[in-house]
Amino acid sequence: xxxVLIGAFIATERKRKGYTQKHLSEKLGISDKTxxxxxxxxxxxxxxxxxxxxxxxxxxxxxxLSGERVSEEDYCKxxxxxxxxxxxxxxxxxxxxxxxxLVSMLVIxxxxxxxxxxxxLPMKDWIRVLLVVIGFVVISTGIAxxxxxxxxxxxxxxxxCGTRFVPEMGEYIMGPHTIMKxxxxxxxxxxxxxxxxxxxx
Numbered sequence: 001x002x003x004v005l006i007g008a009f010i011a012t013e014r015k016r017k018g019y020t021q022k023h024l025s026e027k028l029g030i031s032d033k034t035x036x037x038x039x040x041x042x043x044x045x046x047x048x049x050x051x052x053x054x055x056x057x058x059x060x061x062x063x064x065l066s067g068e069r070v071s072e073e074d075y076c077k078x079x080x081x082x083x084x085x086x087x088x089x090x091x092x093x094x095x096x097x098x099x100x101x102l103v104s105m106l107v108i109x110x111x112x113x114x115x116x117x118x119x120x121l122p123m124k125d126w127i128r129v130l131l132v133v134i135g136f137v138v139i140s141t142g143i144a145x146x147x148x149x150x151x152x153x154x155x156x157x158x159x160x161c162g163t164r165f166v167p168e169m170g171e172y173i174m175g176p177h178t179i180m181k182x183x184x185x186x187x188x189x190x191x192x193x194x195x196x197x198x199x200x201x
Contacts (some may be wrong), residue, residue: 027056100146107141157195158184159191160189160193168187181195181199
C-alpha cells in the first residue's frame, strides 16, 4: 500500500466534507495527531477504524486502499489489486523477519569461534585482543542489521487501541521484548504496553 497516496486521499476527502483534522478525529474517537500522521503518510488507520473512517468520508474501503475514487467499472480490478498488495506486503514482512533471524544465527556462528579461539589457544596478547575485538564488531554489526530488518518488517499493534505503528529505532532497541512482542509507547493513545508484532501496516 502507498501510505503517502492514501494519506493525501484522506486529506482531500476530509476537506471535501468540510472537516478539520480535529473534527474528523473527534468523530472517530482518536487524536487529531493520528489523523495528521495518516495524512502525512506516516501511518495507516487501524483495521477497526477503516469502516468508521470510510463512513465519515463517504468512501469505500476499496477506495481508501486505492488512494483514489474508483468507478464501478474499475471496482473489482482495484479490489483484486489491493488484496494482492496486502498479501505481498505480508510476504515481504515474513521474508524480512526470516532474514533477521538468519543474520542473528550467522552472527553467533561467526563470533563464538573467535571468542573460543581467543580464550583457549596460546597466542600473543595483541592477537587475542584482536580476535575479541573482531568478535564484538561482528556481533554489533549483526545485531544492528537484524534490528533494522525486524523493525521494518510489518508493524506493532497497540493492545489498548489497536493502532498499528512502526516505532522509532531508539525506542525499538530499548524496548523490553519477547519473541513476538515489544514494550512500546503507542503514538495514538500513549499507552506503554507490550505490543504484538503484525505483518501488515
